[in-house]
Each structure stands twice: as C-alpha cells, then as structure tokens.
Amino acid sequence: MIAHECGHHGFSKYKWFNDTLGLVLHSALLIPYFSWKYSHRRHHSNTGSLEHDELFVPKLKSKVPWFSKYLNNPPGRVLRLATTLIIGLPLYYIFNVSGRDYQRFASHFDPNSPIYSDQERLQIYISDVGVFATIYLLYKLALAQGFAWLMCVYGMPYLVHNALVVTIVYLHHTHPDLPHYDSSEWDWLRGALSTVDRDYGFFLNTLFHNITDARVVHHLISTIPHYHAVEATKAIKPILGDYYQSDDTPLHKAL
Numbered sequence: 001m002i003a004h005e006c007g008h009h010g011f012s013k014y015k016w017f018n019d020t021l022g023l024v025l026h027s028a029l030l031i032p033y034f035s036w037k038y039s040h041r042r043h044h045s046n047t048g049s050l051e052h053d054e055l056f057v058p059k060l061k062s063k064v065p066w067f068s069k070y071l072n073n074p075p076g077r078v079l080r081l082a083t084t085l086i087i088g089l090p091l092y093y094i095f096n097v098s099g100r101d102y103q104r105f106a107s108h109f110d111p112n113s114p115i116y117s118d119q120e121r122l123q124i125y126i127s128d129v130g131v132f133a134t135i136y137l138l139y140k141l142a143l144a145q146g147f148a149w150l151m152c153v154y155g156m157p158y159l160v161h162n163a164l165v166v167t168i169v170y171l172h173h174t175h176p177d178l179p180h181y182d183s184s185e186w187d188w189l190r191g192a193l194s195t196v197d198r199d200y201g202f203f204l205n206t207l208f209h210n211i212t213d214a215r216v217v218h219h220l221i222s223t224i225p226h227y228h229a230v231e232a233t234k235a236i237k238p239i240l241g242d243y244y245q246s247d248d249t250p251l252h253k254a255l
C-alpha cells in the first residue's frame with residue numbers, strides 16, 4: 001500500500017524519495033515500478049472507460065471468448081477466481097491480461113510496449129533492472145539456504161500478497177452497481193465515482209492501510225496519504241451524497 005502511495009507521490013513531499021522507495025518496494029515484490037506507476041496513473045485518469053481504462057476492463061459481448069459460457073457456473077467461477085488470485089497479478093504485468101485492449105502485444109516489462117510514451121521508455125528499463133536484481137538475489141538466497149526455505153520465507157508470502165492486491169482492486173472496480181462508460185458518455189468525474197468503498201471490518205481495513213474503505217477519495221484526490229484518507233472520506237461523503245458508493249459485504253462473500 002505504501003509502495004502504491006509512492007507511485008502517486010502521496011507518501012512523501014519529496015519526489016526523489018517516493019520514486020526511490022517505490023522502486024525498492026516494488027522491485028522486492030517483483031513488480032516493475034515505473035512501468036506500474038505509468039499504467040496505474042493512466043488507470044486513474046481513465047477509470048471506468050471501456051476504451052482507455054487499464055484494469056479489469058469488461059469485454060464487449062462481441063469479444064467474449066467462446067469458452068466463457070462454460071465457466072459461468074459455480075465450479076467454473078471458483079476456477080476463474082482461483083486462477084485470478086494465484087496468477088492474475090503476474091499475468092497482468094507480463095501479458096496485460098484483463099488490461100486495456102492495445103490491439104497488439106503489451107507488457108509492463110517491454111520498454112517498447114504501446115502502454116508507454118517515448119519519454120517513459122528509459123524508466124521501463126530501470127524498472128526491469130530492479131526486478132531482475134531481486135530475482136538474482138532470490139537465486140543467491142536459494143543457493144545459500146535452499147529452495148524450500150525460500151518458498152517459506154518469500155514464495156508463500158508473495159502468493160498471499162498477490163492474492164490480496166488482486167482481491168482489493170478487483171472488488172473495487174467490478175461491483176454490480178458500478179457502470180463502465182464508452183467514449184460517448186465517459187468523463188473523468190463519472191469514472192472516478194464509478195468505484196466503491198468496501199468496509200471489511202477494523203482489522204482488515206487497518207491491515208490494508210484503509211485502501212479498502214477510503215478508495216473513492218483515493219480516486220478523486222490520489223495524493224492524499226493513507227493516514228489522512230479516512231478523515232478525507234468523512235469530509236467528502238456529505239458532499240457526494242448519492243454519488244458516494246459503499247458496500248460492507250464481507251470479503252469472502254463479495255468474492
């Protein structure tokens with residue numbers, strides 16, 4: 001969550017500090033920092049747009065793959081959910097799965113990817129170096145301590161982290177009450193309000209640094225740090241009125 005805040009330059013008032021800490025934290029989680037930062041910002045400037053959003057973009061009926069109808073039953077949904085939680089995050093970064101349709105191969109690791117502009121490409125290389133440095137370090141650790149030790153200390157927590165990140169983002173952007181808009185109707189504010197605050201109870205909200213129950217305000221003003229997000233949410237609720245969306249369905253039920 002703090003790594004995410006660094007990408008918005010909301011954690012510290014010093015840009016170099018946000019970028020340095022963001023690069024270290026993201027690399028440690030095998031996520032290319034600047035690559036994520038730029039696509040995440042595009043997600044923030046295009047939330048809820050069918051054509052330009054970067055995350056969990058719903059497919060048009062004409063583009064739904066043929067096998068989807070066979071998965072639309074309880075065992076099929078469990079299978080899809082398990083796949084999304086276990087390998088969804090690397091699939092998104094490597095192949096842009098469930099991301100924006102760029103009409104060609106798009107990867108967060110590829111400096112020539114259509115996701116990025118020419119000024120951003122050099123930083124995609126730096127992000128890749130960060131991830132490869134972590135892989136090299138993990139390889140050295142596996143040689144020194146053994147693969148089983150590495151799986152216990154890094155591998156399993158890594159999978160739990162991935163599942164939590166995917167769960168949070170997934171549930172904030174795919175609520176049945178939240179519309180996606182095509183270019184004839186989309187505008188930034190509509191898109192930003194097309195997200196939902198979810199209350200998972202004190203323990204999980206605190207564990208997730210309130211990214212769960214202060215998500216709407218994050219989409220309106222993304223530089224507010226997590227330690228002020230709940231206070232800011234209280235302030236905007238009466239202003240937004242019916243435009244403020246929230247849901248307190250427990251996490252497992254919502255999934």
Ligand SMILES: [Zn+2]
Pocket residue numbers: 004008040044218222
């Ligand atoms: Zn964000």
